Amino acid sequence: MGKKTIIPFGPQHPVLPEPLHLDLVVEDEKVVEAVPQIGFVHRGLEKLTETHDYNQFIYIAERICGICAFGHSMGYAETIESLMHVEIPPRAQYLRVILHELSRMHSHILWLGLAADAFGYESLFMHCWRLRERILDIFEMTTGGRVILSAVVVGGMVRDISNEMLADVRTRVQSIHDEYQQICNTFLNDSSVQSRLVGVGVIEHDDAVSLGMVGPFARASNVNNDVRSLGNGGYGQLSDFQPTLDSGCDCYARVKVRLQEVSQSARIIDEMISHIPDGDISVKVKGSPEAGAQAANTLEQPRGECYYYALGNGTKYLDRMRMRTPTSQNLAGMAQALAGCDLADVNMIVLTIDPCISCTER
Amino acid sequence: MTRSISFTDIALDKLVPLAQEKHDGGWRCIQMHCVTTDNGIDLTYTFDQDGVMENYRVRGVQESVDVPSLQPFFISLFPFENEANELFGVNIVNMKIDFGGHLYALAQSKPMTIISPAQKAAKDKAAKIARAKAAKAAKANISADGGKQASSARSSQDSANAAIPADLQEKLNHMSPEKAQKVRDAIAKRTEKQDQHSSASSSLQKSTNESSKSTTKEGK
Amino acid sequence: MSFASKSPWVIHYDASSCNGCDIEVLAALCPGYDAERLGVINTGNPKHADIFLVTGSVNEQNISVVKEIYNQMIEPKVVIACGCCACTGGVFHDCYNVLGGVDKAIPVDVYAPGCAVRPEALIDAIIEGVGILDEKAKKLKSAEKEQA
Numbered sequence: 001m002g003k004k005t006i007i008p009f010g011p012q013h014p015v016l017p018e019p020l021h022l023d024l025v026v027e028d029e030k031v032v033e034a035v036p037q038i039g040f041v042h043r044g045l046e047k048l049t050e051t052h053d054y055n056q057f058i059y060i061a062e063r064i065c066g067i068c069a070f071g072h073s074m075g076y077a078e079t080i081e082s083l084m085h086v087e088i089p090p091r092a093q094y095l096r097v098i099l100h101e102l103s104r105m106h107s108h109i110l111w112l113g114l115a116a117d118a119f120g121y122e123s124l125f126m127h128c129w130r131l132r133e134r135i136l137d138i139f140e141m142t143t144g145g146r147v148i149l150s151a152v153v154v155g156g157m158v159r160d161i162s163n164e165m166l167a168d169v170r171t172r173v174q175s176i177h178d179e180y181q182q183i184c185n186t187f188l189n190d191s192s193v194q195s196r197l198v199g200v201g202v203i204e205h206d207d208a209v210s211l212g213m214v215g216p217f218a219r220a221s222n223v224n225n226d227v228r229s230l231g232n233g234g235y236g237q238l239s240d241f242q243p244t245l246d247s248g249c250d251c252y253a254r255v256k257v258r259l260q261e262v263s264q265s266a267r268i269i270d271e272m273i274s275h276i277p278d279g280d281i282s283v284k285v286k287g288s289p290e291a292g293a294q295a296a297n298t299l300e301q302p303r304g305e306c307y308y309y310a311l312g313n314g315t316k317y318l319d320r321m322r323m324r325t326p327t328s329q330n331l332a333g334m335a336q337a338l339a340g341c342d343l344a345d346v347n348m349i350v351l352t353i354d355p356c357i358s359c360t361e362r
Numbered sequence: 363m364t365r366s367i368s369f370t371d372i373a374l375d376k377l378v379p380l381a382q383e384k385h386d387g388g389w390r391c392i393q394m395h396c397v398t399t400d401n402g403i404d405l406t407y408t409f410d411q412d413g414v415m416e417n418y419r420v421r422g423v424q425e426s427v428d429v430p431s432l433q434p435f436f437i438s439l440f441p442f443e444n445e446a447n448e449l450f451g452v453n454i455v456n457m458k459i460d461f462g463g464h465l466y467a468l469a470q471s472k473p474m475t476i477i478s479p480a481q482k483a484a485k486d487k488a489a490k491i492a493r494a495k496a497a498k499a500a501k502a503n504i505s506a507d508g509g510k511q512a513s514s515a516r517s518s519q520d521s522a523n524a525a526i527p528a529d530l531q532e533k534l535n536h537m538s539p540e541k542a543q544k545v546r547d548a549i550a551k552r553t554e555k556q557d558q559h560s561s562a563s564s565s566l567q568k569s570t571n572e573s574s575k576s577t578t579k580e581g582k
Numbered sequence: 583m584s585f586a587s588k589s590p591w592v593i594h595y596d597a598s599s600c601n602g603c604d605i606e607v608l609a610a611l612c613p614g615y616d617a618e619r620l621g622v623i624n625t626g627n628p629k630h631a632d633i634f635l636v637t638g639s640v641n642e643q644n645i646s647v648v649k650e651i652y653n654q655m656i657e658p659k660v661v662i663a664c665g666c667c668a669c670t671g672g673v674f675h676d677c678y679n680v681l682g683g684v685d686k687a688i689p690v691d692v693y694a695p696g697c698a699v700r701p702e703a704l705i706d707a708i709i710e711g712v713g714i715l716d717e718k719a720k721k722l723k724s725a726e727k728e729q730a
Contacts, residue, residue: 011647012595014626017604019596019644039466039643041598044449044679047474051676063673066602066698110605126613133614147602147698212390212438225390230365230413291492296367296408296417298392307393307408309417314492324393324442332438358600360441361466466679468642473678 004032007343011040015118015347018357022350026343034338034346036331042361046321053316054080054289055154064323065359066147067110070103071301072323073152078233079308080154083295086285090237092156094276097234098166099143099151101265101272102173106135107302108258108265109180111354112187115255118347119196128183134176138169156282163276170273177266184259197252201337201349204249213333215304215326216261217353220246220253227300237275238268254352288316303327303354325359365413372418374429377407380418381435384409391436394443396450398475403450405429425451433458441465449474587712587719589621593631593655597648597684599638602698603665607635610701617705628654633711635704636688639667639680645687652688658718660711662692665699672697 005026011019019040025033048060061076062069074096081088113128136146142161143151151158161169187193203213208221218225226243228235235241244260246253289312297308304326313319330353337349372380384391389411397404402422409416423429431454432439440459446452448465451472596604610617611624625631628651640648652661663684666672671682684690691714694707 011644012626012651014624017596017608018601019598019647040641040647041596041638042466042468042641042643042679043598043639043674044468044473044677045674047678048674048676060673063600063602063697066600066605069600069602129609129612130614133609133612136609136614146700147606209388209390210437212392212436214392232365291489294369294417296369296415298410298415305392309395309406309408311397314489320395320397322393322395324395328441329392329438331441356601358598466643468679 003027009346015114015351017114018355020350020355020357022338022346024338024343024346029343031338031341031343031346034335036335038357038361040361041358045362046323049318049321051317054318055285055316057318057321058152058154059150061321061323062148062150064325064362065356067107068103068301068303068306068325068356068359069148070099070151071299071306073150074100075297075299075301075306075308075323076321077152077154078299079295079297079310080289081285082297083289083293083310083312084154084285084287086155086283088156088283089280090277091160091279092281093234094237094272095157095161095281096152097237098161098169098269098272098276099139099149101268102135102138104302105173105176105262105265106132106139108262109135109183111258111302111351112183112255115348115351116187116193118351119193121193124183124186131176131179131183134172138172141165142169153282155285156280158282160281163278166273166276170270173266173269177263180262184263187255187259194252196345196348197255198250200251200345201341201352202250203333203337205247207336208249208333211333211336212329213304214329215301215354216244216254216257217304217330217333219244220257221249222247225305227298227305230298232297232299234272238271241268251348251352288312288314289318290314301326303356303359304329323359323362325356325362327353327356328360330355331360365415367415367417369417369419372420374420374423374427377418377420377432378430381407381432385435387411391432391439394432394439394446396446396452396474398450403446403452403475405446405452407432423452425453428453428455431455431457448472451475587716589623590632590708590712590715591623591625591630592633592635592708593625593628593651594635594637595648595651597636597638597644597668597687598641598680599665599667603637603668603696606698606701607637607664607704610704615701615705617701617708620705620708622708629656631655632659632715633708634659634661635664636661636668636684637664637699638684639671639674639677639682640684640687641679641681645681648684648687658715658722660691660715660718661688662694662704662707662711663690664694664704664707666695666697669693669695 007024007026009022009024010016011021021037023035024031045060049057052060058073058076062073064072109128109132113125116124116128139149140146142165143149203221205222208218208223213223214225222245224243224245228241229243244257244264246257291312291314293312295310299306306326307324309322310318311320334350334353341349389409392408392410394405394407402424405420405423407418429452431443433443437458443454443457444461444465447454449472594607609615611622634652634655636648663669667674668684671680674680675682692707692711694703696703
């Protein structure tokens with residue numbers, strides 16, 4: 001019978017990109033309980049709808065999280081368009097999907113690098129981020145920004161991407177994907193990586209469903225939920241979309257799901273660019289939402305399903321704007337996975353939910 | 363899979379039976395949030411299954427009222443219920459994971475319930491403008507209807523007389539009075555029919571404009 | 583102590599940031615921009631660090647953490663505020679839980695604006711910070727000599 005100690009983890013820790021505090025109750029080397037404390041990133045930005053109108057708020061919605069920035073601006077714009085019954089042109093829908101899938105690729109490769117750093121493989125971390133720089137170069141070439149793109153407005157896109165530039169993007173994505181295969185190979189087949197990932201942080205399928213998990217975290221436990229299958233917006237133009245599932249239920253399966261999603265995104269970008277129609281990229285949106293009008297929307301961000309809700313009150317300031325991000329749904333799953341794990345695996349388990357604490361706390 | 367989204371109002375005492383029903387039916391509860399209104403706090407719970415999303419709204423919850431927690435059915439709601447407690451002051455009881463109002467440890471208490479005076483003034487002004495618009499539209503409708511009836515009677519008489527060309531008028535003067543009356547009646551009927559047709563098309567235009575206006579008003 | 587300016591070690595902390603500036607800080611240390619060729623290493627221990635890179639507008643809960651890390655660092659030390667939010671509060675300056683800028687919690691030596699701050703601007707800021715580190719080191723040395 002060992003003695004219980006409490007080890008504080010965070011908020012400042014080299015492996016954590018964001019502040020999160022966990023009090024780990026440890027007995028010998030096993031974690032008995034993990035008590036989380038969040039609140040270090042809460043800015044209270046949902047209240048800013050009072051001082052910023054629905055067009056200005058998109059710049060705030062983007063800055064909820066730097067990694068999922070494009071996803072939030074796209075989800076917000078789609079919700080307001082649904083609130084005001086605006087139909088955006090097809091070219092804008094295709095462009096949004098292309099940039100969103102590029103965003104997914106960069107987010108997953110970023111996560112793979114951080115995961116490698118978490119179990120000590122620093123050179124793999126450096127290789128992943130070196131590859132990611134090439135995706136950020138594509139962002140800079142097409143929209144002008146590396147992290148915060150500001151490419152979406154309510155009604156469409158800010159600027160067009162010419163067909164020549166899109167052809168260039170396509171060749172670049174192809175070459176990035178070719179180089180990416182080597183990283184995939186290391187993650188899947190290297191024995192030191194496997195020893196740190198296989199059998200760690202297991203959550204079975206039924207637990208995953210009752211805990212309400214979303215995103216790749218849940219798809220690695222064979223839970224079939226991917227909002228892109230609903231075919232909303234540009235995603236309805238895809239010829240064949242199947243969610244990436246795996247029945248491993250452990251950290252290795254979660255790494256595998258994200259590795260495969262990067263390849264799937266590269267294929268989606270290729271298909272979208274070859275079929276993009278010509279035309280306008282935005283429509284003028286005039287007036288304000290009607291009083292009492294409500295709209296809800298979901299979007300599959302790199303971390304999972306994100307829910308948006310908007311309520312109008314007749315003025316150009318929204319009464320309420322709500323963004324429920326995937327990490328807040330996954331917190332219960334994380335607490336479950338941490339119970340009973342080894343102390344050395346805490347980093348890895350916290351990272352496998354792909355936590356975006358700034359999204360959770362807004 | 364196609365998607366459908368619905369919004370329904372629900373009473374507070376129906377909340378737990380609804381959660382039980384959704385839990386047994388295998389639905390996911392994807393979020394819960396609050397809105398500050400003049401009558402209290404409105405809580406919205408969202409359930410989703412296979413692309414069907416249902417939002418249920420409980421209106422006007424006061425701080426003194428106990429709201430039952432749905433964490434026994436859906437544990438993933440714990441961050442949202444704790445947030446509702448801290449930012450809006452909603453009193454949720456029987457939570458499985460309860461941070462006791464210290465999830466975020468804010469400097470201000472219940473910040474989302476504070477509506478600044480400038481915001482309130484803007485909302486009141488917009489409501490006033492909307493009411494004035496509705497009253498104006500209703501008035502325009504009534505006057506248009508009454509005036510239309512009188513003018514249509516007059517106009518049919520005038521148009522009936524004007525429709526008879528001069529040479530026909532000459533002929534009628536030479537006809538027997540009964541025959542002339544019959545001819546005049548027939549012409550009057552024909553012109554009335556023509557008038558009705560033209561006025562019907564213009565009133566159809568007007569009514570479509572008004573109906574679109576009224577649907578935007580009652581967006582609730 | 584010129585060895586610090588030849589290889590300044592940094593400690594990075596996210597004080598209520600959206601993560602945009604944090605990933606640019608990490609990107610500056612990765613092969614794309616490679617601040618490591620200048621001798622910069624990211625350490626997790628405040629006692630090993632010379633330069634403190636702070637991102638984000640500070641919120642109520644984070645003030646004590648930022649002050650704690652600053653107090654644990656050893657003189658001479660330099661603080662660089664990375665990104666608009668760390669300089670003045672940025673887009674969030676009027677939020678209810680935001681104090682507005684890191685200089686409300688600790689003294690700042692270099693301000694590097696941008697949303698998100700570009701890696702080139704960060705490397706420039708580190709070089710300027712290194713210059714300030716040298717000056718502070720000289721002052722410390724001359725103060726020690728006077729006392730002795």
